[in-house]
Structures are given as C-alpha cells and as structure tokens.
Amino acid sequence: MCYWRRVRNIYTRCGHGVNLPEEEIKCELINCKFSRTHPQNCPNCSQTCWQYRQYPQQYSPHIDRLCPTCSASTIR
Template sequence: MCHWRRVRNTYSQCGHVFDLADEMIRCDDRYCKFSSSHPTNCVPPSCTTTCWQYRQFPQQFNRFIDSVCPGCTQQGQGR
C-alpha cells in the first residue's frame, strides 16, 4: 500500500534535530486506490469493497548522525 515516509535527522555533536519533508512512497498494487497501477475503470461501489481505501501508517525513521548539522558546519562551529 502507498504510504508516507518521515525522516528525522539528529546530529549528535551539536544536538540539532531536523525533520525532512515527508515523502510519498507509491506501491504497484492494483488493489490500492492511490497506486498508479490501480485500474481507472474501478469505481464505487465495487472499489470500496475490493480495494484499499486508505494509506498505511507512515514509516518513521530517526537517523542519528555522528557529526554537526549542516548549519553549524557553515558557521564554523564544527568540533
């Protein structure tokens, strides 16, 4: 099923945290109404009983990066 991906970068050396823009991950499932593989002739009421009508919960990633953030690097605050 199609879903959103959320990524948070945590920089351990300066402590700053940045959330990246959410990204839509598209599937190839013909039974997912959000997929590009979903048939255009699949219409209600049959679509609502045979196809996914909602997206999965977003994937969430929290990456811990052992460095300073790009902002601190530009300001010369790297350690």
C-alpha cells in the same frame, strides 16, 4: 498499501534534529487506490480496494557530525 516515509536526521555533535520532506512510497498493488497500477475506472473501488495509506514509517538516523546550520556557522 502505499505509505509516507518520515525521516528526522539527528546530528549528535550539536544535538539538533532536521526533518526531511515526507516521501510517498508507492506499493504498486492494483487494489490500492493510491497506486499507479490502480485502474482509474475501478467499478467497486470503495468496496474492494484499500481506501487509506498505511501508517507512516518513521526513521531517526543519528549522524555523527554537526547539522547543516551549525556547520555553516562554523565555516564563517
């Protein structure tokens, strides 16, 4: 099934978190209605194909530096 990926970078030197734009991950399964390989004219789509995306994957990598905002303010 297709799903959304959510990433929130946590910057350990300042403690701030920054959300990245959500990214849709395509599964390439023919029976997933969100997939590029799913036929547009699928005859029994609502009975035979996935009608929803999988629960979003969420990642929060911890990065050992300042966030972009704090980095920009220390340069001035």
